[in-house]
Amino acid sequence: MTLNNGYPTTTVIGLEVHVQLKTDTKLFCGCSTEFGAPPNTQVCPVCLGFPGALPVMNDAAIELSIRAGLAIDCSIPPMTKWDRKQYFYPDSPKGYQISQFDLPICADGFLEIPDPANPDRTRRLGIIRAHLEEDAGKSMHDEAAGRSDTRIDLNRCGTPLLEIVSQPDMRSSAEAKAYLLELKLRMTHLGISDCEMQQGSLRVDANVNLHIDVDGKKIATPIVEVKNMNSFRAVERAIEYEIDRQYDLWEETGKTIDDESKTTRGWDDGAGTTFLQREKEESADYRYFPDPDLLPIRLPIERIEAAKASLGELPGALRTRLESQYGIKPYDADVIVNQGPELIAYFEEAASVSGDGKRTSAWIQQDVMRTMKDRGIGIGDFPVAAGLLGGLLKRVAGGELDTARARDVLAHMVENGTSVDAAVSALGIESVDGGELESLCKELLAANPQVAEDFNAGKQQAVGSLIGQAKKKNPNANPQQVRETLIRMLQESAGNA
């Protein structure tokens, strides 16, 4: 890539993603992890670090971490342990954070993403490690009216986080976004995390710098870490901003990675800029050491194998299978897979009953998902079972029902929770037999001689105006059949003329 008409430049991006694990209780105590409770109501002596209180491992967090690691092709070591990371921070009650230092629970994985620069190819992005740690509390700064109060909510203290650290393998903001999307998909697909960025259950730090090729010599700009971004859009924009800023700054000052250590910047979404947070990142000394309150955790191979077996199909494999098995497009397969396991199962059942994967995919993406969105419900609460939707679509595929009537039927089923038959009869839909259709068409052609003229003049679309009239006279008339009959009659009469 060439920037500012200047030297060829490679962007180097590594992401650190904090994923909040979907456990009912915190990492080391029984407090609830539910989001949004009144401040300091989900706390106990353990997560508050009371003198004398001791942490006790939540095994569910270990299980989810193993699943997460397997989902990103990490190896799970036979033993993992806990370390203390020491630093004074107002919303960290113990004065240290329980984390993992040299033996993280997941190591050395990768994530394959579609290459944003070339849809026919994929990119394999390395993952260095993923480690478990407890979250800190939340400081709320109230600086209104000249005050400088800080209020601290410790509900979040001790919530389990999995920090997934990538290799600096991404080369564009689009790749970073694709990486995050794929990561989020796998985590939500496996029920590891909600990945709700608004609620902070997925948080991203991006490490960015440039490698500038000056006449064959590679010059690296100082690394910048942009902290705590709360949307994928923000990550993309911040990276784009940094690419420009770092290039300009290099042109202006000539400073390289050798002249300046890593700095930390924040992202101002409103202004669309990053801003300096810590001028000179001192190499912080966290004084890690093994937490003597927690024993190392053995992870027997049987446990890893069992977790592996329980994962089922991962999104990538699922997409490929849906495409080939149901003949749907990659885009449609992607949409369905993105909706998560429940909707995938719904689709598969409906498609196998209807015998028409494409139609089923279209209906689910349009009618079903719109209804879910309107009602704010998940597929689990959708009132029409997959088999019933499949049955309805089978009739559409077989020509028994036209699309518009089928929509009415589905709407009726959604409202009343009835079967297809019940909805059809409630709506007074009957199939129209051939003779009835013939006389209807004959009648319409007689009343609209202009249509025949236009048709004979080569305007085949002229019959279109009659289809609406046919529906008015008999709502059960299938538009496709009406069209075919009209054209046949017109061709016959033209042939006879």
Place this chain on the structure above:
Amino acid sequence: MLDSALEILRLQSAGEATAVEIAGAALDAIEASQPTINAFTHVDRETALAAAAVVDAKRAAGGKLGSLAGVPVAVKDVLCTRDMPTTCSSKMLKDFRPPYDAGVVERLRAADAVIVGKTNMDEFAMGASTESSAFGVTRNPWDTTRIPGGSSGGAAACVAAGTVPLSLGTDTGGSIRQPAAMCGVTGLKPTYGRVSRYGLIAFASSLDQVGPIAWSVPDVALMLQAIAGYDHRDSTSLNIDISHYTDVLSSSDLRGLKIGILRDSMDRDGVEDSVRKATMDAAGVFESIGAEIVEIDLPHTDYWVPTYYVIAPSEASSNLSRYDGAHYGHRSTDSSNSDKLGPLVTSYCRSRAEGFGDEVKRRIMVGTYALSEGYADQYYSQALKVRRLIKGDYDAAFSQVDLLLGPVTPTPAFPLGSKIDDPIQMYLCDLFTVGANLAGVPAISLPAGVDASGLPVAIQLQAPVLEESRLLFAGAAFQTATDHHKRRPK
């Protein structure tokens, strides 16, 4: 005398005394001893008498009584109690009222013990003399010009002073055994993980263990029985059935038992003759009651103290981080701002400077240094490696012998103030005791005589992991054969 828990239990069941009468006597004795001994940081007469009254009522109603029903018990002030302050004898926590009981305190209450108060200690359990308490020194009942040992100095002195029959101490590097030795009482450090650390305010988490102090082995066994066992709230707690500690106490015959005597370590500089003699005499006693005595060596004994004084301060520096005046502990009222650091860091610094005493600060500094980048490999990681070697020594020794016999302390109780300004001399008080903590094995201190000036001298027995029964069995036999534990201060 109300100096035996077993006797107190007998008196009550025989109807010769009520729990309230016994608690009252203990409280009176405490009150009388406080001005001279100062073993307690907190005593609450009303609460204690009320607890005793509950026991009496229960007994009158024919209810099932716990194993320590109506026995007055003192608890070291490092263990959380929800109805009493828990200060660690520090200005830092002088106002701390925990909202919960430590696991051991729960068990004492469940056993119907009457908790009379909290005992004085070296600040945050760091020290060997109880001189670093923010609540003043505790004095040795045998000679009030001398220290009672530490850090469970109050816990040992309150038993030695005859105020309560049982007390709970904690032992990180010898803090039960060393004061027990210096106060002429019996103290047991259980296997690491045998007794719950939940609610024990941590000094060095991988070494700390709670244990009983009493005059004699049967009382120690009784208390251990009440406090030992698995606690799901402590991840290092051992989920293994507890033994019947009180079943092994009537023996006076140790035939078949092989005891290794740690002679090499006794011949070090600074070990007084009285200590050496008491150990050799004890070996004779054990032989006379059937045990086989062999000489044995733990090769890395020289590294015990240095290893301990890297690991313990490292963990302490971390465990004590939370006391910054914002989260927990004393908060400085000095609000003058330091331009350089900003208000938050200034507040942390001032609060910690005011709240902690010298010894605690010294260890936080040592530990911070030992864990810091560039030094962790040299000190902390190295200490962990040596710790493994020390454990290996114990394993090798216990493949040859059943118990290890040696001294507890290099000297009897020393005069107040004599070592307080010389930390290295103070640390050497732990010469014989820290090995058991580093290896996690149980060890007991037993009175074994007096020196020329009448000060108690003790011996230590150490056993393999979870072999508390063996310690109690041999200790009881020793006390059956000797009268050292029956001697009382004047």
